[in-house]
Amino acid sequence: MSHVHIIGGGLAGLSAALALTSAGRAVTLYESSPFCGGRCRSYFDQALGCRIDNGNHLLLSGNHVTMAYLDKLGTRDTLGGPATPVFPFMDLANGARWALRPSRGRIPFWLLRKSRRVPGTKPWDYLPLQKLGQARPNDTVANCLPDTALFRRFVAPLSIAALNTHPLKGSARLLGAVIDETLARGGSACIPLFPRQGLSESFVEPAVARLQAGGATVRTSTPITALPRDAGRLTALVGPDGTIPLGPADRVVVAVPPWIAAGLLPELTVPDEFQAILNLHFRIDADPGEAGFWGLVNATAEWVFVKPGVVSVTISAANRLVDRSAEDLANTVWPEVRRLLDLPAPLPTYRVVKEKRATFAATPAQNVRRPAAATQWRNCALAGDWTATGLPATIEGAIRSGLTAAHVAGVAA
DSSP, X not given: OOEEEEEOOSHHHHHHHHHHHHTTOEEEEEOSSSSSOTTSOEEEETTTTEEEESSOOOEETTOHXXXXXXXXXXXXXXXXXXXXXXXXXXXXXXXXXEEEOOOSSSSOGGGGOGGGSOTTOOGGGGXXXXXGGGOOTTOBHHHHSOOSHHIIIIIHHHHHHHHXXXXXXXXXXXXXXXXXXXXXXXXXGOXXXXXXXXXXIIIIHHHHHHHHHTTOEEEOSOOOOBOOEETTEEOEEEETTEEEEOOTTOEEEEOSOHHHHHHHOTTOOOOOOEEEEEEEEEEOOOOOTTTSEEEEESSSOOEEEEETTEEEEEEOSOTTTTTSOHHHHHHHHHHHHHHHHTOOSSOOOEEEEEEEEEEEOOOHXXXXXXXXXXXXXXXXXXXXXXXXOSSOSSHHHHHHHHHHHHHHTTOOO
């Protein structure tokens, strides 16, 4: 029987491993760190005295591959969020608050009601969003859309969150793909979801348990440092315990970040520009409001999530901020959070988490550097949110890439 070796225990690697194990294949997964999950994980923070996610991830009900992944694990009910499609915002420049409330069906009747639109917009202001789906490969978001209240108060925050790239540089096609699968399908595909307890509890720990129950081997703290190649195929894996030869029917799925993949396989063309994400966690109780999160406009903070005992802030496309000290960042963001949530003045205990290479920069130039799952080596496939999924670097893209890699390997059901 062929053996499939999966290098990388993030969501892409876990997705591939689950598909292959379900198909009855022998699987070994190698993760270089002591834990699986990659950027999608939870941990106990000693300073805060509680468990936190390393980053905030807002899912949408239209992320159908992600929902299927959670259904397979039996963990969809671990996600919380509002029962209806609602996206609350506050503009710190003038204190205005509003909520975007799409109607559930595909026909956007909600645009006819001023109270459900972005303030200062008319129904026809939303029509140019259709241009994103027909964008040329080199088009940016800002090239395709006019600078209107809709752009400043909704499209720009959405673009930065979805692409982790400013709309002046972000790929219109990639944002169009996100809108096509969510907002364009109506509010039923736009219900916000996020883990009630933690990312690891929803996405990672149940996946590892299912893999092990299905006979897969999961080896953490086991970096693969080289992939010898000959005659159009990988011949071995080199790890801390020596060389693991590959049999004629064995397969390899490389599901590591792009810079690591390029180190293992220098012949690959991969994205080589990246954007940071900052997450700030404040140890304080707050009212979660209707949705449990808010978007901020004209602020350093961008998305604020209220969880039991913790208020978490996400700042995307954060290369401009990533070298600032944790103290400076906390003192900058905390007054914005206080104003949004009407909290007392003293700065609470906090943790700043910096992901300096959180995702590839989702520009048109970087998008064309994303490789397909199939490679020039007949026994090797690629997985990762940085591969050519048609989506930006999201949880949905990562899980899709794992499924694609499993099928390219030719052994998934």
